[in-house]
Amino acid sequence: MQQFQLDETAYRGDRFKIWPRDLKGLHDVLCLTQPDLIEKIHREYLDSGADIIETNTFNSQSISLADYGLESVAYDINVAAAQCARRAADTVMAEQPDRVCWVAGAIGPTTKTSSISTDVNNPGARGATFDEVCTAYYDQVRGLVNGGVDLLLVETIFDTLNAKAAFFAILKLFEEGGLHAFPCSAGSANPADTQTDAIPILASVTFIQPGGNRGVTGQTVEGFGIPFRMCRC
Numbered sequence: 001m002q003q004f005q006l007d008e009t010a011y012r013g014d015r016f017k018i019w020p021r022d023l024k025g026l027h028d029v030l031c032l033t034q035p036d037l038i039e040k041i042h043r044e045y046l047d048s049g050a051d052i053i054e055t056n057t058f059n060s061q062s063i064s065l066a067d068y069g070l071e072s073v074a075y076d077i078n079v080a081a082a083q084c085a086r087r088a089a090d091t092v093m094a095e096q097p098d099r100v101c102w103v104a105g106a107i108g109p110t111t112k113t114s115s116i117s118t119d120v121n122n123p124g125a126r127g128a129t130f131d132e133v134c135t136a137y138y139d140q141v142r143g144l145v146n147g148g149v150d151l152l153l154v155e156t157i158f159d160t161l162n163a164k165a166a167f168f169a170i171l172k173l174f175e176e177g178g179l180h181a182f183p184c185s186a187g188s189a190n191p192a193d194t195q196t197d198a199i200p201i202l203a204s205v206t207f208i209q210p211g212g213n214r215g216v217t218g219q220t221v222e223g224f225g226i227p228f229r230m231c232r233c
Contacts, residue, residue: 001030001037001038001056008023010033011024011026011034012033013033015032015033020069026059027056027058028056029073029077031057031084032076032080035084042084042089043088046092046101050101051100052102052151053085055081055082055105055144056084057078057144058106058155059108060074060140061074061139062139063112063136064108064111065077075139075143076143078139079147082105082146082148082149083147085103086149089103103149104153104202106153106155107140107154107155108155108156109155110133112128112162113126113159114126114132114133114159114161115161116217130164133161133162133165133166134169137166137170145177151200151201154166154170154204156206157206157224159216163203181198205221
């Protein structure tokens, strides 16, 4: 998106024309203000051979959007983002019947941490509580699912407690909506063949320690697996 060198006016669009804060740099809001551009970028990835495209929602939950005063539009951004990716994927599959294209709802780590102290003088200080993170993720996941994603990707995890909140929010939404975390049509490569009430969950973890075996908060690979395994219900 950076290659288009959009200005503040482009980021604002009509909906946020008189917004009191600058929005330039918040790529996620372009799902609402420049949906055709976002769909075009998704299409370019698919045309380059991608089978899975992520929604443009890395920061699309209320905690991260608070930096721009956009907490109240988190749901709208996620719905619009999922629809942008869905249109691109469906168009490609219609044009190329042999292709299978999946839309993954991208769920980023937020700009806050719920397990690391934010004050060297107060070990108990946190940027956000578990409940706050869970609430933010719930609203995001609800938008992604309603927008039509095939998968949910809790990505770039650096804080296992934040990740656990994301998985908790996902399962809470699934339970309320009668959905399941994993597809029952094992071996099927086509989203259309997958049970309609099943949405797979994926996760990606960030490791920065020398040797690549520990994350930001010190957990090992096995440690990161614990909150994710609770999804296998």
